[in-house]
Amino acid sequence: MTWHFTTDPATFRAAARAHLAADPARNTAVLTMMDGAELLGWWTGPDGTVAGVLAGSPPPALTFGAVPVEAAAALVLPDGAEPATLRGETAAVEAYAGATGLSWEPAMGIRLFRLGELTPQDPAPAGRSRPGGTADLPLLCDWTADFAAVHRYEPQDDYTDFLTERITEGRLHVWEAPDGRPVAMAAVSRVIEGQARVHLVYTAPAERGRGHAAGVTTAATRAALASGAAQVLLFTDLANPTSNALYRRLGYRPVADHLGVRFTPRA
Template sequence: MSWHFTTDLRAFLDAAGPHLAAEPARNTAVLTTMEGAELLGWWTGPDGTTATGVLVAAPLADLTFGVVPVEAAAALVLPAGAAPATLRGERAAVEAYLAASGLPWEPVMDIRLFRLDALTPRDPAPAGRARPARAADLPLLGPWTADFAVVHRYAPQDDYTDFLTERITEDRLHVWEAPDGRPVAMAARSRTVEGQSRVHLVYTAPAERGHGYAAGVTAAISRAAAASGATEVVLFTDLANSTSNALYQRLGYRPVSDHLGVRFTEGAA
């Protein structure tokens, strides 16, 4: 039993493809970040060939576990130069790595993965309608995305134009318009990979909260994900946010697994 590492996506998929395909929802974070990753890894079981765990580093200092057995997490030793600054993944695997490595750390996020069962949109629907985002929305969506990053404790970027334009061009970002035509909320979805698509970037402008707009736009983007061919539509929520957890469950999302995100503190490298 051992870890194997590569920077070659094709080699990674050849080795770990069946494992990724067997659990696409639980492997969503790896599936949606593996393209262009700086390091890809897989754990082989007793037969020495069958992958039973996966990880991705994108960028190199930000490590993410997919489905990883506890014993594999505890045995993880990264290649030279790949010391992590952050780690996220299913709680049991992250805790096993933390205990085995002895690295000092602090919690960053306590989140839960949900998977859509049967979509149950809000009834009555919120006022307004959903529509695909357009390039003309960028001056509004950029600040919204920056605020989203701060609230969810992601490292902020100076400019989200490319990030948002990619999603707009691929019809993966929707906004909710109030009855007067003003965009008041947004939600995005990942590309569909191995039959899964992840809803993310759910945000309502602060002055517009409390009207159900997040529910409306989340239902719309969930439909779009399913229409794209996704058989598993998933999303993450902050466990500290009881409002969003309740909202997604009302829409038909059901818990899959709890995840922990940590930042390694001084001396971790």
């Protein structure tokens, strides 16, 4: 039983393909990160079968896919490196944190949801969905910076490239109020292993409480289904009962709770 590591996505895919395909929902974060990750890892059990995966990105930050508790507790990164942050299913994150002896603090509690049957809000919120465009970029960059701050993600200096990729591929959706003002946004990931994830759901602060998030989430969900996703997923902040209730009303059902932690470097 051991961990294996690579920086090559093709090597990782070849080794972990069956594990990733067996449960794309629980592996969603790794699936969407793997092509840009700086480190990829997989755990093999006693029979040599891959039973866990992870992805690493700067600063360093680790993300677990489906990882057994015993694999998480046994994880030692190459060259003895230690992560600044880790997120994944709660039991696995706690197992790793406990085994390392590192001091840590919770950064976020999130819940993974999977779409059952889409149930759009009735009556539908006022306004309409449209694709995001390059003319929206200044506003969308401001919204994304606020989204990152609220959810305690590592901030970026500039979100232009991040958003342009989604706009160019038709994966970013804007909700317009009846007067044409953009009031909310949502994005959807590429379809990988039959799964796609709705993310970046954000409503301008002055426009909240009017159903815009329901409208744009429904639009993004429909786009994911139209792109061929057999499973449509999303993460919610456990500290936000409004969003958790919204996604349940739209037909999403809980899969697993996740924990994000920050580690204190050893002295």
